[in-house]
Amino acid sequence: MGLNYNELDAEKLEFVVVAAAGDLPNGERLFVEIDEFRIVVFNIAGKLFAIEDICSHDNGPLGDGELETEFEVSCPRHGAHFDVRNGYAMSMPAVEDIQAFPVRIEDGNIEVGLPID
Numbered sequence: 001m002g003l004n005y006n007e008l009d010a011e012k013l014e015f016v017v018v019a020a021a022g023d024l025p026n027g028e029r030l031f032v033e034i035d036e037f038r039i040v041v042f043n044i045a046g047k048l049f050a051i052e053d054i055c056s057h058d059n060g061p062l063g064d065g066e067l068e069t070e071f072e073v074s075c076p077r078h079g080a081h082f083d084v085r086n087g088y089a090m091s092m093p094a095v096e097d098i099q100a101f102p103v104r105i106e107d108g109n110i111e112v113g114l115p116i117d
């Protein structure tokens with residue numbers, strides 16, 4: 001089981017600016033690479049969600065997948081579904097959750113919380 005959104009320790013997060021809020025309109029996605037993290041940020045009906053852009057099954061480009069339901073993205077490689085809210089692996093062939101990251105808007109910028117050692 002991978003780290004889960006809810007398992008990230010708020011005391012050990014560093015929020016990093018990834019874009020201006022206006023650069024990610026409703027229905028769009030943003031791909032960012034920060035240190036070792038490859039992340040896709042979704043704007044779904046005005047709410048922002050950030051997950052790893054790497055499928056836990058076989059490293060598929062998860063951020064290129066279709067949104068199957070409001071919060072469910074499918075991996076374009078073999079079709080596993082993940083919940084964008086918490087990284088939960090919802091269907092085979094993925095059995096491991098992926099990392100989800102907290103997102104916030106501060107001073108007009110989108111910030112993603114990354115775990116710091």
Ligand code: FES
Binds near residue numbers: 055058
């Ligand atoms: S790589 Fe994503 S389902 Fe196989």
